[in-house]
Amino acid sequence: MSILILLFLITVGATFFSWIFKGVDIVNFDGILIVLGSLILSILIFKSIKKMSSSQLFFTFVGVFSGFLVGTLLSIPLLIFSTNLKTVAFFITTGFIYGCGIYGYKKAEKIKLTDLLTVIKKESLWxxxxxxxxxxxxxxxxxxxxxxxxxxxxxxxxxxxxxxxxxxxxxxxxxxxxxxxxxxxxxxxxxxxxxxxxxxxxxxxxxxxxxxxxxxxxxxxxxxxxxxxxxxxxxxxxxxxxxxxxxxxxxxAMRPPVLPGEVLRLFIIKEGKEQDQGVAYLDDGTMVVVEEGRPYIGKSIDILIHSILQTGTGRMIFGKPRIDNQEEHTE
CATH class of the missing domain: 3.40.50.1010 (5'-nuclease)
Known part of the structure; x- marks a missing residue:
């Protein structure tokens, strides 16, 4: 923070000294007032900024920046008509900076920076x-x-x-x-x-x-x-x-589609709940109930799918051993 304050002071000093010494006498009264006003303002900011919360600092900065823009826009016509009105333009700009900064500081007591960031994130960033x-x-x-x-x-x-x-x-x-x-x-x-x-x-x-x-x-x-x-x-x-x-x-939704009439080669793992049923599983974990599949437990056979049941927890597929398997098993 001290480095930022130092940079601020250097910037302010360099800006106003360049304004004063650009074709103007070093003892110019307007220049002296501008330098003194800038230094006093910098000292006040340096003392106050340590006591300010993040919300107060943010809204005060927004107020100061807004005041600077408004004051500068209002001062431009004065500087165009007469260069002798620099002091008046300076105090107009400083007044707007001070007034808008105080307004932002007081608003920070009602609006928390964390709430503002939540709104910003919720609406645009998130x-x-x-x-x-x-x-x-x-x-x-x-x-x-x-x-x-x-x-x-x-x-x-x-x-x-x-x-x-x-x-x-x-x-x-x-x-x-x-x-x-x-x-x-x-x-x-x-x-x-x-x-x-x-x-x-x-x-x-x-x-x-x-x-x-x-x-x-x-x-x-x-x-x-x-x-x-x-x-x-x-x-x-x-x-x-x-x-x-x-x-x-x-x-x-990402499971591969299985339609009635398809033939799948599956491994019969265990017996089913009903008589002569066998149970197999697809690669994605879907259960396949094989009617008349109990004799094929422990074997891989071709299964003809004849119906699919959609339940609240998933799908159940029903099929029968293809005739070729039955003939092979009989032999």
Missing amino acids: DEPKVLDTNVLIDGRIADLVELGFIKGTILIPRFILREIQYIADSPDPLRRAKGKRALDILQRIQRAERIKFEVIEKDIPEIKEVDIKLVELTRGLKGTLITNDLNLIKIAQLRGVPVLNLNELAQ
């Missing part, structure tokens, strides 16, 4: 920020999407979500502790990603105790998008009009 839920971090797929560039912009993690993850990571239950540590690792991967801006926000809603509702209301206030795979949280967000990106729905 560009619909994405807010992460605990479950989506434990799931882990979000890190791959970020690193591959499918999710861009600003990703926000509320402090209360971070505390929840830390609580899970410190759990005495080994399974919960492993999930919490996985979520922290995923956060580090997202933070290191180059194509997004990652930020932990301190904003909280203390009057709301339920974490899910608090997360929804925070996302709604930020005009952001909630990224989650929690069905209950999705329903709450939809009721409140909050945009949601469901990673489960995204995964389903």
